[in-house]
Amino acid sequence: MGKQNDLCSAEYEHQRLQALADYRILDTPEEPVFDDIVELASLICEAPIAVINFIDCHRQWFKSEKGLGVRETPLDISICAHAILQPGLFIVPDTTQDPRFANNPLVTGEPYLRFYAGALLESRDGYPLGTLCVLDYQPRDLTQRQCFALQTLANQVMAHLELMQAHRQQAELIRELEATRDELARHASTDPLTGLLNRRAFEQRLQQEVALMQRGASSSSLMLIDLDHFKTVNDTLGHKAGDEVIVRFAYMCREVFRQADVIGRWGGEEFVVMLPRASVMEAERAAERLRQTLESTPMVDTATPPLYVTASIGVCSLNGASSMDECLHRTDELLYQAKENGRNCTVCEQEKVEVR
Missing domain, CATH: 3.30.70.270 (Reverse transcriptase/Diguanylate cyclase domain)
Incomplete structure (x- = not known):
């Protein structure tokens, strides 16, 4: 109960958005490694639509998508915004029968979404960032193996984000070390009073x-x-x-x-x-x-x-x-x-x- 209250707090949302920003993934170009994961999720789950999405402050942004043709949607019509409020898989077998989504424009109008399954993308600090989700035009469900595969692929998305972040941090550390080395070399070679060569x-x-x-x-x-x-x-x-x-x-x-x-x-x-x-x-x-x-x-x-x-x-x-x-x-x-x-x-x- 306490966790659910925390999820609704402004402070928690601020920390969640900061965790998302730290990965520097928003508004980056398409990348084959993420496109491959989306294709695999679509294939395994036999779903015409698959998306890697991140929940930003006022929008849902797609790092990779298949079957939608857009890179972002408003947050107020996002099914994934509900998915990040609970752990594990979030499955909606029939959106028309769920009061949270029955009147959603994406359900009542194009593309007439009827099925949703999203696996949480969670930071190493436990903040929900978005989902790897699959969607269909017909009410349906996932098998146990498909659920396992979807969550495993979501874990791979986060593993790659962590790797990208580690590479950035390593590159930044190398730059800092090189700057420090250059500064030490400068101090070792210059006269401290005049700045001329010693x-x-x-x-x-x-x-x-x-x-x-x-x-x-x-x-x-x-x-x-x-x-x-x-x-x-x-x-x-x-x-x-x-x-x-x-x-x-x-x-x-x-x-x-x-x-x-x-x-x-x-x-x-x-x-x-x-x-x-x-x-x-x-x-x-x-x-x-x-x-x-x-x-x-x-x-x-x-x-x-x-x-x-x-x-x-x-x-x-x-x-x-x-x-x-x-x-x-x-x-x-x-x-x-x-x-x-x-x-x-x-x-x-x-x-x-x-x-x-």
Whole structure:
């Protein structure tokens, strides 16, 4: 008695509809596996009409049907809406003799339904979702074997729905795991303050570029940048202001360099840039654009007077003839020369000119 009262409650109906929605079956296209079950139910039960239907809020929707020619009907004329209110098979041998259906438009008019048998489609939580039903134009009944087969086929409908749901959940879990993996990889490869590549990730990318050049790819350029007198910023304005300078400089680099250029934070106030397929002369021009931008850009919003910083830059060629470590060592030496020359300047490696 308590169960029947629960079936009539608004809260129960809300939970039932949510259970139905969780299967994501409503308004999906026809599928052979469900069509085959309907054909088999029609054949076994010797019924001209067979339907897999789900009872939605205001309609009865058919996932698969044989003999009706429609995909949904209003809920107020649904026989299946009564079937889901009780467990097991719901059989109406003669609809004209049942007061619940004698005046139903589907009984008194086309298609003049006289017989109904529906096996419950029940979620694993016990919510009735719809039925696998067979219908006929003549009053009749089902044999015991036909009843067993109809319920077994209904169980197969639910087994397939569960399998589809499990596949969706598995796919969603895989997507979440891949997103988590990508996020972890991003955190492992980026500098937390600037979002640029960290030293390890930059070295890996640089090693890849050197390997490509060793196989014939065009030469590139490598640039090492050091913010001049950065310790003074931390000492006078504090580390928060120092972090602001680092972040603003990283943003500036993204604006100045090409999208194809690879930018990394080498450590502290040092930054490194790889410029694929760029000559030393082209890299030098990019370095000068960076220094000019620095000259006109205050680096700390709260500083009075405005704080400007300068940078010393070393630029060398990057080709397959040298190892990654050799290229980094040469660039570091060029940066050191820039500092020796008074800072706020760029020192470039002399490009070799082929004599023909």
